[in-house]
Amino acid sequence: MTFFAENGNSVIHRMSPWTKAAMLPIIVVLVTLVADLYWLLIIYALSLGFYAAGRLPVKVLVGWYTFPIIFVVTLAVLFMFTVPGDQLFQFSLLGKSIALTDHGVLLVLTLLLRALAVVTYSLAVFMTTRYNQIAHLASRTMPQTLANLFLLSYRFMFETFDEVSDVLDAMHSRNGNLAKGVSRQGRLYAGIIGLAFVHAFERGERIGKAMEARGWTGSFPVVEKVMMPGAGGYAIIAFGLAMVAIAGISRYVGTIVTGWW
Amino acid sequence: MAHIHLEDGGLAIQWVVLWNIVAVLLLALAMYLFRRTKPSTRKLAIAAMCIAVGFAVFQIEIPVFGGLHVNLTPFFGIIVGPALGILCVFVINVFSAAVGHGGWGMIGANTIVNAVEVVIGYYLYRVLKVRLSQGRFESAFGATSVALAVSAVLVVLIVGISGIQGSNLSREATLNNLTVIAIADIVTGIAEGVLTGYIVSFIGRVRPDLLGDTEGIPEKGGKPVGAGTSV
Numbered sequence: 235m236t237f238f239a240e241n242g243n244s245v246i247h248r249m250s251p252w253t254k255a256a257m258l259p260i261i262v263v264l265v266t267l268v269a270d271l272y273w274l275l276i277i278y279a280l281s282l283g284f285y286a287a288g289r290l291p292v293k294v295l296v297g298w299y300t301f302p303i304i305f306v307v308t309l310a311v312l313f314m315f316t317v318p319g320d321q322l323f324q325f326s327l328l329g330k331s332i333a334l335t336d337h338g339v340l341l342v343l344t345l346l347l348r349a350l351a352v353v354t355y356s357l358a359v360f361m362t363t364r365y366n367q368i369a370h371l372a373s374r375t376m377p378q379t380l381a382n383l384f385l386l387s388y389r390f391m392f393e394t395f396d397e398v399s400d401v402l403d404a405m406h407s408r409n410g411n412l413a414k415g416v417s418r419q420g421r422l423y424a425g426i427i428g429l430a431f432v433h434a435f436e437r438g439e440r441i442g443k444a445m446e447a448r449g450w451t452g453s454f455p456v457v458e459k460v461m462m463p464g465a466g467g468y469a470i471i472a473f474g475l476a477m478v479a480i481a482g483i484s485r486y487v488g489t490i491v492t493g494w495w
Numbered sequence: 496m497a498h499i500h501l502e503d504g505g506l507a508i509q510w511v512v513l514w515n516i517v518a519v520l521l522l523a524l525a526m527y528l529f530r531r532t533k534p535s536t537r538k539l540a541i542a543a544m545c546i547a548v549g550f551a552v553f554q555i556e557i558p559v560f561g562g563l564h565v566n567l568t569p570f571f572g573i574i575v576g577p578a579l580g581i582l583c584v585f586v587i588n589v590f591s592a593a594v595g596h597g598g599w600g601m602i603g604a605n606t607i608v609n610a611v612e613v614v615i616g617y618y619l620y621r622v623l624k625v626r627l628s629q630g631r632f633e634s635a636f637g638a639t640s641v642a643l644a645v646s647a648v649l650v651v652l653i654v655g656i657s658g659i660q661g662s663n664l665s666r667e668a669t670l671n672n673l674t675v676i677a678i679a680d681i682v683t684g685i686a687e688g689v690l691t692g693y694i695v696s697f698i699g700r701v702r703p704d705l706l707g708d709t710e711g712i713p714e715k716g717g718k719p720v721g722a723g724t725s726v
Contacts, residue, residue, distance in 0.1 A: 262599045265504045266511060269661060302595040305500035313659060313672060341661045348504030353595035360593055379526055379539075383586050386543030387550070391590065394547040398555065424693030427552055427567075431574065431694070432702050434548040438541030445536050482508075
């Protein structure tokens, strides 16, 4: 993720981080308010377009889609067969009749589109915003304690993830996965996780000493100047807010604004 | 583990706002309690590294009991204390939302659930280990299992009260569906309890000082290290 942010070059990389950050909650609220499948498709298409404009690899995006798809399907599979509606097909299971309805399918599709739209945009933001810019945003938007925790952990997160993956690979290469049984496997993975935390503690102690040695005063100094949104950026944010307002009004007040077409 | 795996749009906007407001109040309380102890740079750096490991472990599937996905929130409570633990799980939830592991709007609800796990994990571990003199494995297992069982019920309550947006099921039917998920969460919570017991036992053998704050282990010839001051 950070590799693409630090080394990429596209119009999205050059966009003000404030614009990208402001659009994230707008998109979250928009997908929450919008219930129409076609509008959700449009929002998802726009997110995909944003991701593509950042010249980011599709393979990485498809890989990251695993989480939201699994979660939506896992939850929705219970509801899609119990939500009332017009039956699409029916089968019997253990003497009980179970039917898949049109509302059930619609529920899965809307949940999926909402999830994928936000995840696509969110990944695009993190993959096109450099660490220094994220540090600036975090220090301006979060309380100091949280911002410090966020930035320190973000800085070392991917390195830690690689370390844990390397240990797991080393275990597999030594046929550690042949160990069967709850007790054996539990102790094996507990040892790996426990060791990871011990290393985390030791690294944290070293980093804490290094920070104090360099005169850390409680906040990370922001070196890079982060540009504010330009006219185009403000226009995008204003458009997003207008869409949120229209979606909210049409959902909760009526079709006063949208009913004319 | 209990984590609301709903993505954005799963809950209606008013419930998203409500749970996020509750989470903000919880975080404010945690930050106030944490700052009151005048935390050192070392403690902050350690917590940050634990967040990094916690997030990495969160993404790993452990092939026990058919495949287990842990979030180690009660373990966070045991290792860094309740206040700092709440801040840590909030940051983990932010990172998770960024990669689609739960929605951005769900950060509030997930923080509430995970905060309950952290707090129960910490205090129950202390009761079992320090007051009742149980072993580390038994104490961590008991604390984790109970914490995750409580949070599984809390997940049902939060999602049951809020309802799933777009679902026209009655509240009763929704709760019935969620009960199935809660039972699965309680069962995996017991499995995570076993794993946490092994992890705490391992850390207790290798670096017992890391558990000193929670267990109130006295230094040589001195007062108990941070007994009762863990936040």
